[in-house]
Amino acid sequence: MAAPLVSPSILSADFARLGEEVRAIDEAGADWIHVDVMDGHFVPNITIGPDVVKALRPHSAKTFDVHLMISPVDPYLEAFAGAGSDIITIHPEAGPHAHRTVQAIKALGKQAGISLNPATPAKMLDYLIEEIDLVLVMSVNPGFGGQSFISSQLRKIEAVRKMIDKTGRDIWLEVDGGVNPETARLCIEAGADVLVAGSATFKGGPECYAANIAALKGSG
Numbered sequence: 001m002a003a004p005l006v007s008p009s010i011l012s013a014d015f016a017r018l019g020e021e022v023r024a025i026d027e028a029g030a031d032w033i034h035v036d037v038m039d040g041h042f043v044p045n046i047t048i049g050p051d052v053v054k055a056l057r058p059h060s061a062k063t064f065d066v067h068l069m070i071s072p073v074d075p076y077l078e079a080f081a082g083a084g085s086d087i088i089t090i091h092p093e094a095g096p097h098a099h100r101t102v103q104a105i106k107a108l109g110k111q112a113g114i115s116l117n118p119a120t121p122a123k124m125l126d127y128l129i130e131e132i133d134l135v136l137v138m139s140v141n142p143g144f145g146g147q148s149f150i151s152s153q154l155r156k157i158e159a160v161r162k163m164i165d166k167t168g169r170d171i172w173l174e175v176d177g178g179v180n181p182e183t184a185r186l187c188i189e190a191g192a193d194v195l196v197a198g199s200a201t202f203k204g205g206p207e208c209y210a211a212n213i214a215a216l217k218g219s220g
Contacts, residue, residue, distance in 0.1 A: 003217040004184070005194045007032035007065045007174070008209075010056075011047060011145045012198030018052070022059040025201065028209035032063040032087075034176070034196045036142075037080070042071035042094055043143035050079040057084035065196075067115060067176070069142050070094065074101055081108040089113030089136050092124055102131050113174070117142060118150050122159040129167055135160050137192070140177030145198045149178030154190045161191025181215040188218070 008030045013021035022033055035053055040046040053066065066085040070076060071094040080088055088105045092098040092114060105112040113134030116124060118141055125135065137157050140147035157175060164171045175187045176196035184195050201212050 002193070004188055004192060005031035005172075006201070006213050006216050007034040007063075007194055007196045008201035008213070009034040009036055009145065009176070009196050009198035011036040012202040014202075018056060019059045021202075021206075022056050024206040025209055025213075026060040026062055028206075029213045030062060030201075030209075032065040032194070033060055034198075035064060035066045035085075036198075037066060037068050037070060038143065039070035042091070043069040045143045050076070050083040053080060053083035053085060063087060065089070065174075065194075067113075067136065067196075068094070069115075074104065077101070077104050077108060081105070081110050085110060087111040087113055087134055089115050089134060091115050091117065092120070092128075093117070099128060099131065102128060106131075113172075115142075115176075116156065116160075118153060122156050122163065125160065125163055129163055129171070130169070132171060134172040134174055134194075135164065136174045136176055136196075138177050139175055139179070139183070139187075142177075147178055149180075149183040151186075153177075154186055157187060157190035157192055164191075179216070181218075184216045185218065 008025045038045045038047040063086045073094040102112045111133035115136040139153040174194035175192045179197040180200040
């Protein structure tokens with residue numbers, strides 16, 4: 001089984017040193033950089049906007065994996081694309097026309113992802129799966145870092161994996177929430193190939209980041 005990609009969530013980084021933190025996880029072996037954008041409306045927390053993404057862009061050439069937990073989402077797509085996002089992931093509940101939103105992301109030259117909250121069924125993807133590049137299964141309710149993994153989402157990961165395989169397309173299957181070396185193994189067995197990890201990556205400070213990422217990949 002191939003080692004998963006690890007996309008550390010900067011939500012758990014030291015916000016006073018964000019540029020340094022991004023450089024540190026890049027050098028420690030992060031495959032992508034996961035940016036959680038929250039608006040205090042769609043989810044109960046406020047994090048960062050496109051100006052911060054733009055400021056961080058020079059600190060890493062890795063894929064910026066930007067998860068927009070904002071509503072309405074459409075008015076901000078262009079700003080986040082222009083700030084340097086490579087993948088823009090949205091929630092189908094964050095606007096009236098998810099298919100149109102996906103089309104708008106692709107028209108901006110970016111890869112498009114759909115995120116499924118714990119109560120959102122895999123079936124939501126039925127008429128979107130052929131258009132997208134990534135599916136993000138939330139294994140916690142979005143809004144805060146440090147939550148415990150919701151084990152029922154393993155069945156959803158398995159269901160989405162089957163949907164992806166049926167298309168014959170290269171679509172990333174990403175999991176975010178409560179991911180640590182133990183739950184990472186379960187996610188990979190269920191079919192995930194990208195792991196988002198905040199607390200599990202950033203614990204212990206920069207001298208621990210490489211070992212933390214290696215542990216998530218199953219080699220630590």
